[in-house]
Amino acid sequence: MERWICAFCGPTGEKRTKEHLWPASLHRRVVALLDGGEQKFWLARLDRALPNEPTIRDVCAICNNGELSKLDSYICEAFDRYFSIIRERGEQVTLDYDYHLLKRWLLKMSYNSARISGSDVPVFQPLIPYILGQNTSGGRTVRLFLDMTYPSNMPAEERQAGLPAIVRPEINRVGFLGYNAPTGSKVLRAVHLRSFSFLLAFLPSAANATSVQAFVAEFLSCRPSARELRASISRVTLSCNGIDCWESIKSGMAHRIDFKRA
Ligand SMILES: [Zn+2]
Numbered sequence: 544m545e546r547w548i549c550a551f552c553g554p555t556g557e558k559r560t561k562e563h564l565w566p567a568s569l570h571r572r573v574v575a576l577l578d579g580g581e582q583k584f585w586l587a588r589l590d591r592a593l594p595n596e597p598t599i600r601d602v603c604a605i606c607n608n609g610e611l612s613k614l615d616s617y618i619c620e621a622f623d624r625y626f627s628i629i630r631e632r633g634e635q636v637t638l639d640y641d642y643h644l645l646k647r648w649l650l651k652m653s654y655n656s657a658r659i660s661g662s663d664v665p666v667f668q669p670l671i672p673y674i675l676g677q678n679t680s681g682g683r684t685v686r687l688f689l690d691m692t693y694p695s696n697m698p699a700e701e702r703q704a705g706l707p708a709i710v711r712p713e714i715n716r717v718g719f720l721g722y723n724a725p726t727g728s729k730v731l732r733a734v735h736l737r738s739f740s741f742l743l744a745f746l747p748s749a750a751n752a753t754s755v756q757a758f759v760a761e762f763l764s765c766r767p768s769a770r771e772l773r774a775s776i777s778r779v780t781l782s783c784n785g786i787d788c789w790e791s792i793k794s795g796m797a798h799r800i801d802f803k804r805a
Pocket of ligand 1: 549550551552553555602603604605606607
């Protein structure tokens with residue numbers, strides 16, 4: 544049997560699977576929530592503006608149908624309970640979460656996205672055992688934050704045919720979020736599940752507790768509406784006030800980071 548390298552478990556003779564970036568079970572849920580009129584029209588336009596996400600063919604059937612599919616199941620349940628509902632600006636939002644299932648799924652999505660776009664794949668190599676649920680300590684260098692994306696009133700000068708007057712976070716997106724800190728501009732990975740924007744910060748494995756705390760404090764002072772999610776806590780409450788939906792979509796289209804050149 545042909546041997547090849549599974550992106551998660553390494554050399555294998557198992558069957559390859561073929562998947563889109565977004566799990567079909569989750570994609571179906573998003574599509575089911577779109578109304579048939581204005582939204583569908585404009586999202587179809589947006590879809591054409593965003594680069595096509597090709598399929599992933601480097602994950603074996605054991606990984607894909609085993610541990611990784613458990614993570615997808617968790618996210619689909621959370622989607623039905625929380626992410627399906629689009630939040631208004633200023634609304635108080637409470638999320639109950641399983642820290643490790645949530646973070647492992649977010650890392651899986653980010654790793655898949657990195658392989659598709661040929662970006663920072665090596666960052667994820669040390670995290671694979673954690674993503675597969677083989678340990679919980681491996682994820683320690685990744686800090687997780689939640690910020691909320693609110694619907695945007697389209698500025699009059701940007702209104703054009705086919706765009707709704709209010710742009711709501713209808714779709715799921717994966718990308719980056721940049722912010723300016725006193726110590727320079729920084730970039731976090733972002734996975735947006737409609738109104739919920741999960742932000743992942745990758746810290747050096749050698750970072751000590753003091754420097755990690757300093758990073759978290761600086762990030763939260765730059766983005767006061769965000770909250771850190773932690774393994775010891777399973778509920779977070781925050782105000783939907785962090786990210787302007789239209790600005791976020793535009794910056795996602797305009798600036799895709801080229802890691803090969805950096
Ligand atoms: Zn595998």
